[in-house]
Amino acid sequence: MALLRRPTGPPPALEEISMKEENLCQAFSDALLCKIEDIDQEDWENPQLCSDYVKDIYQYLRQLEVLQSINPHFLDGREINGRMRAILVDWLVQVHSKFRLLQETLYMCIAVMDRFLQVQLVSRKKLQLVGITALLLASKYEEMFSPNIEDFVYITDNAYTSSQIREMETLILKELKFELGRPLPLHFLRRASKAGENLKQQYYTGYTENELLEVMQHMAKNVVKVNENLTKFIAIKNKYASSKLLKISTIPQLNSKAIQELASPLMGRS
Template sequence: MALLRRPTGPSPTPEDVSMKEENLCQAFSDALLCKIEDIDNEDWENPQLCSDYVKDIYQYLRQLEVLQSINPHFLDGRDINGRMRAILVDWLVQVHSKFRLLQETLYMCVGIMDRFLQVQPVSRKKLQLVGITALLLASKYEEMFSPNIEDFVYITDNAYTSSQIREMETLILKELKFELGRPLPLHFLRRASKAGENLKQQYYTGYTENEVLEVMQHMAKNVVKVNENLTKFIAIKNKYASSKLLKISMIPQLNSKAVKDLASPLIGRS
């Protein structure tokens, strides 16, 4: 019990105590890393993978995720409801596929749209305008070559003019304070998939299984509703049924008992 002996020398200063605590924290972190594989260890030769900074980058993304979170009930009391949003997202998925845009562009588009709808009341007549403008903004942010604004006018069957889209673009940017760099699901999915195993996933994502259970149940519910023809919103399934995307929406595991059991508490609920 030597650690509990009363020190006989001079009392430590606050600076000494602080440094000791910092060293203990560092030692604890190092001990953890010794037990869990460093998944970035072999990436040092590839500057694009930023192996020296990747852990700090993901910590920052987690902070942004909290700061830019979407309230689950952000449409309550608005002209627009969840079904209208679902119709719009289903259509945007089809537009995204038609324009052959990057996956990041679609995720960013939905994020921009939801963040704007959360802070700015929008009439039903302008909901599609918000959606198509969000896709335009996301394209400018993510794509090497964004579609022209006239392409977005055409895809809405001339429901809106290019001037209206530009006005909405200005309004969205002002409301979001030009902060478009929101963390995307793809960022975290790639990290989790790289970690692979359960223990490593928990360490590198920062989430336990219990913390993601509710989200998993909602995702399973949506999968079951699509596979059992309980919804008309099937653009995502059709998109991922293509050979280019490895027909991932057609794999038998999505019809498994495990998925159905996971969804069962929510089936029948909206």
Template sequence: MALLRRPTGPAHPEEDISTKEESLCQAFSDALLCKMEDIDNEDWENPQLCSDYVKDIYQYLRQLEVLQSINPHFLDGREINGRMRAILVDWLVQVHSKFRLLQETLYMCVAIMDRFLQVQPVSRKKLQLVGITALLLASKYEEMFSPNIEDFVYITDNAYTSSQIREMETLILKELKFELGRPLPLHFLRRASKAGENLKQQYYTGYTENEVLDVMQHMAKNVVKVNENLTKFIAVKNKYASSKLLKISTIPQLNSKAIQELATPLMGRS
């Protein structure tokens, strides 16, 4: 009924129109919120889904994400560069698959590694040690049964001893103040997938399409580089080419025009 009420605002026509538009926009927003489907409504019988608290949990995760953010240029001026990190991550993906660990473990491993490298200068000789120790820590945090430390020594071809891994484990824990729990991409991906449609995704993730466009372009660029053999880092593609993961990296949509157009601004192509 408020929309039908005659406005009693300013005398100037331009201001009057502006007031009307603001009222209409607000009313439309309120209507959307009232009619927005509650994607957690049917989860009340499953205590693991925490339907009573899930919205507060994700709001907290968004805050924690900011507090534990990684500086995009955190390797600038360091002995370690982005290519070295990429080589390490590609190898860690293979190790993760060989050990058959949870997806959360891989995401946490990379997060621990990056957070440590951001605050602690590391030499080239110890970069792999940091990576494998981060995987050990993530395994202890996420897995029901973590691989033994001897397994991590073996997978590095005895490049490091168990004592060195334990020493690095202690150093990482001290630098991160034992704060390992953090929001992972997988957490937000599951939430966005559950929302499904564009409007619901925007509401439940808090991001508009324009706000995630840069990330989409970088992801598309990486997909194109892998598909056109422009990179040696193909562990992720090989991993998701398995039937266990539905061969998702081989679907034709990854070679679609939409992906090509998203990647174009970052590929130096016209």
């Protein structure tokens, strides 16, 4: 019988957290030397902004993001593929808008859905059930008043019953061990937006511009594909074309040369 050997080092996830902590500490040291502006200094009167603890909170969120990470290839070898997921997400965006839910609810819905699909084999017939149940769970977590379960049955054109949604809700919660509080992109976006200019952004986000380049390229590629009608998934563009959201998807900057150049390496263009 082969002897079991005790691991000689920390788990990979913990190593990555340690490296990120070192980077953040270095960024904090650099900021003190350069006298970076404290963007939380004037928030002390607002208890909801937690100005005394906000830096610790975001450092914890970064750690949690690594621990709850989603494998980029989590659908490989599954009955569900990326296109099916894209169709579902496009539909969920429309449902989210119809119910007039918070932005956080949509982000949490997608996170819950992907985390569940990563650990549980799901058939095509139940993919929409997973999506709509994830939206129900996110609504209960984020909203003051969540839509009724009957509303979710109706929005699927009675493809599923209330009992089926409740059963899926129980299954998702068990698989995720009731750990729904995943850091959302919106949390970090608000922090980065508050920081503003380059040096402050690097300090408060912990990322350099070069580290963000690959993500920026993928985002630019998606913008170009939508603007050039190279995809059928346009629910996001339609959503952000509304006056309520300042018609942000219609601004001319999204058709600029800078966006085209960012996207070109991923679109096979010189």
